[in-house]
Amino acid sequence: MKSALQVRSVVSALLVAGLLLLPLYSSLTGNIFVLTMFTRIVILALAAASLNLIMGYGGMMSFGHAAYLGIGGYAVGMLAQEGIGSGFIQFPVALAASAIFALVIGALSLRTRGVYFIMITLAFAQMAYYVASGLARYGGDDGLTIYKRSDFAGLINLSNRVQFYYLCLACLLLVLFLIWRIVNSRFGMVVQGLRSNEQRMRAIGFPGTRYRLVCFVIAGTMCGLSGALLANNTDFVSPAVMYWTRSGDLMVMVILGGMGTLFGPVLGAVVYLLLEELLSQITEYWAIIMGPLLLLIVLFGRGGIMGVLGRFSRG
């Protein structure tokens, strides 16, 4: 057991070190695109990590997590469109909007369990998708181009690739730290207890739904941050980021990396997105490899990459 933990820690440490040193590699080789690509990976890893908080630790299988990506992104895009370019307004609005959305749909959805929860979160995300599609002023279906990135009054320049990358990475590490603190706090213990035995936790006297709801809102807010960063990264936001397949992608990243492990979702995001990029360069028919690969991972790779790493070092 001890060595299992060690292998995982080594991989996690290597992962973080690699991400920290990436801009160096990029400037040494002159390959700018690798930085652009990894900025996107880091941002989506942040979203996956937030999903892991409710899915992996809290047992809440949300199939609508991509909605927050859109809400955070549209907050930035709509404010920019109206001439409010300051990041000090855009980002708090993005976080607040995501938190409020999470509060409302969480309060309604957490009445249901299991597959019904999966479906009701999907329903709310689809509603958000269609609302965005109907916003004629903000591009409707076609999405909204953001002509100026969020402005942080000279503190940090988001148009500088390296600075923006480090901002995203700092956000990711901060969120991972927060998740780590939450999971190991009394609050986190209760949420995890609710996952394994809800009746017992209720019997002890914990108001289960309220604990879950708080956890749900925290995760939604974190993902809203990811959405605001993503909009800045692509200079563009469209309803497509909220479509149900995007929520599916986030789930795949979490499960692939290892649900309920701190660094699993980050690893999952890196592997999934790199694999997609690689396979699509090798063959147009990349999905015919990706599909069965996912199936094999489910059938033989329980616990995702982190699970395999754990077993590997034990056996």
Add this chain to the structure above:
Amino acid sequence: MKSAFWLAGAAALALASPAFAGDTIKIGFVSTFSGPTAVIGNDMRNSFELALDHLGRKMGGKPVEVIYEDDQQKPDIGKQKTEKLVQSDKVDFIAGYIWSNVLLASLKTAVDSQTFLISANAGPSQLAGELCSPYVFSTSWQNDQTPAAMGLYMNQKGVKSVFLIGPNYAAGKDMLAGVKSTFKGEVVGEEYTVWPSQLDFSAELTKARNSKAESIFVFYPGAAGVQFLNQYAQSGLKQQMPLYTAFTVDELSLPLQKDNAIGVPGAQEWVNDLPGEQNKRFVEDYRKKYPGLRPTYYGAQAYDAAQLIDSAVVAVKGDTSKKDAMKAEMEKANFKSLRGAFKYGNNHIPIQNFYLQDVVKDASGELSLKTVATIVKDDQDRFHDKCPMK
């Protein structure tokens, strides 16, 4: 640990291929190569490849390398692929773009990096107007132009009233606006459908029937056009309300639309039987190189994009760092366009003729498109005044 090594290997592979510019002309081509509309992307690629064959796979004495990227018909993916082409592959030109929304999302990346972008199909109104750029050229049209030509034709036919149906995205709105800009009769109703997911048009057809309009105008590119014509025929409207179209019947959809398409007129800037040596050679060689397939207007535009790029590279003798000279050359449209000669407007959108096309059975009994008449000559889009370039 195995996974870590594997991961490192994968990363190294993905990051390889640093760009060494200078000795080749690099062209990025963004289009749709997966999903139901991949047929369009494939046709554009086929035609682009054929153009390169005709050019001896060289431009200005240098070998040409083309990198094809699949936008999956999604704006954000298209944007990402454009970024990759600009930053990683450091291409000299980007061509392609079927969809208006994909182009609008990708535009900023190309313009900011001062990479020439040649739209071989998409022509949103913003591109012709406020978002026009020295680095962006079109070998197609502005979206409104084709339906506007159809509107003129409907006036010529004496159509009194029309019911409009189209998809709810950038091009769909442009298209319906285009008909309205020239059609002099009454527009009785206007319906937008969810794009690209809605494929059942029963509700819209019922409404059209009940509107008592004299005719219907639609814009449905690709597979949606097949579905629309199927349902239009099944509803029995064909005898009561004649259909006018833009970009709904083409050589790709025709084999699936079959007899449903007979007698459905469309407007187009290029039809396979247009005169001109270059065009004859294109159509013949295309059918030779890709047996069983027929070239389309998408392909003709992609072919012209390759010729346009070639004209610029030849003018600077392969030195692609001379951007101003290349821009000046491209503005002359100095190449043998398949549609016949055209001029560029101040916004880099062609000023060109539009033809009426009809579906007929050719000598071998196959359905094919045929030019019937010239609807309008040297037509310029309505948005060029809004373009700050003079």
Add this chain to the structure above:
Amino acid sequence: MLLLVEQILNGLQFGLLLFLLAAGLTLVFGIMDLVNLAHGSLYMMGAYFAATFVAWTGSFVLGAVLALGATLVLGMVLEFTTLRHLYGRDHLDHVLATFGLILFFNEAVRLIWGPAGLALPLPPWLTVPVQIFPGIYYPAYRLAIIVVALLVALLLYLGVMRTRIGMLIRAGASNREMIGALGINIKLLYTLVFGLGAALAGLAGLMQAPILTVQIGMGENILILAFVVIVIGGIGSIRGAFLAAIFVGLIDTLGRAFLPNLLRQVLDSASASTAAPALSSMLIYLLMAMVLVVRPEGLFPANRR
């Protein structure tokens, strides 16, 4: 008034098609507790098989029957080789694995049939519009869909309610352990149920094919609607799926037909025409959310454990 009648028929036809898809999904979900996202792929395969067999035999009906058989077999093979190993696993594993299957099927179809899609032409006797009331014409083929789907629904109802297999299926839906304890060959039953579900999906696909074209990914949008239907109806309940499907079909079609005009009374024409299609697509999800908030297990829950 005429408009309303036609639109109700359109909604009914769409709803019944959704029911065919949802019936298989809800059975598989209710009995094997398997979330099968690849159900939409079976719908697609039904359409591709039909287009191929109809072109091959030259007869629409014969081709359709062959396609049904082929989808049935494909479903059973899929269950036997792959999905069987997923029973008893977490729902998330199902989602991931069957998502992988969707990718696989889409690409396999592209390799075999090409990216262009196929056409499934109707025989002439189905292409004429029929006068159902004085002055109201309706496409004969859409009427045929309504009739066939209603017949299948009736057969399914009789089969589930009146036969021994049906009894086992019902027992399985309400208590899985029990039928195992009764010594029934559960594996065989599962394979049969899955094949039946696949055939129903294939039927929906091949009937929809002449209206839409046969193309890659055709099952994905409608699959999500089918999921909405079974969740509203209550998982495992055929009756619930039937009522919910009709309801969803009507809401979707009527919403699309009448919302734009309603919106135009409040908004200007341009905003209304952008907002209306979006809003009408939203209605279904709004309906599902409301049903789940009021009745967290759907309208007609089959499992009462």
